Amino acid sequence: MTPRHGDPSLGHMVGGPVSVVLAVALLPVVAYCAFSLVRRPRTPDDDPTPVDVVAWHGVMGALMLVVLVSVTTPGWDWVGVGLFVAAVLWSVLRTSSTHAVGHHARLFLMSGAMAVMLIPAGPANAAVPQRPRSASHLSGMVMPGHRTSGMLLTGTAALVVGLGMAVVALTAVRLAWRRPAPVRARLSACCEVVMAGGMVVMAASLV
Numbered sequence: 014m015t016p017r018h019g020d021p022s023l024g025h026m027v028g029g030p031v032s033v034v035l036a037v038a039l040l041p042v043v044a045y046c047a048f049s050l051v052r053r054p055r056t057p058d059d060d061p062t063p064v065d066v067v068a069w070h071g072v073m074g075a076l077m078l079v080v081l082v083s084v085t086t087p088g089w090d091w092v093g094v095g096l097f098v099a100a101v102l103w104s105v106l107r108t109s110s111t112h113a114v115g116h117h118a119r120l121f122l123m124s125g126a127m128a129v130m131l132i133p134a135g136p137a138n139a140a141v142p143q144r145p146r147s148a149s150h151l152s153g154m155v156m157p158g159h160r161t162s163g164m165l166l167t168g169t170a171a172l173v174v175g176l177g178m179a180v181v182a183l184t185a186v187r188l189a190w191r192r193p194a195p196v197r198a199r200l201s202a203c204c205e206v207v208m209a210g211g212m213v214v215m216a217a218s219l220v
Contacts, residue, residue: 027218032081046071060197087133100124132165175216182209
């Protein structure tokens with residue numbers, strides 16, 4: 014298993030209570046994306062968010078839920094990295110669509126952030142020794158100077174990623190509050206606020 018910073022006993026990227034809060038916040042994101050894909054608006058003006066971006070938002074939200082509430086192995090981490098890299102490449106290909114370049118630029122940044130945060134420090138088949146029982150009372154605590162994260166991204170690099178996602182979140186907040194704007198466009202921006210905000214917390218847990 015890959016122990017993650019914040020709760021080494023469970024292998025979560027962030028601590029238990031924080032994981033629950035972020036997961037609860039992500040559930041409406043995934044639900045809205047699924048609804049938006051099934052029930053498309055009558056006219057494009059009702060929802061200027063490209064359908065491919067909505068789909069990737071749903072995939073991203075679902076994968077973030079898995080990262081937050083489950084214990085994964087380095088092999089599964091690499092699967093997540095591959096999916097987010099695919100989203101990055103898709104965003105690059107779609108930036109030629111000038112009317113939606115902002116949507117794809119933010120998708121590019123968020124997907125890239127998740128991809129680098131999920132890269133494990135060891136090989137896909139690496140195993141981490143179990144902690145001794147005598148240390149069980151320290152569950153959920155991170156000892157100073159002791160690296161418990163199995164992820165490659167740490168320190169200053171993680172801080173840079175977190176700051177980048179904070180900028181994305183603030184940009185999405187501005188879009189969500191912009192008037193006049195279609196309701197669906199503002200809801201899509203709210204989804205980006207939640208996901209980018211969650212990535213800020215994830216990156217902070219790796220610093």
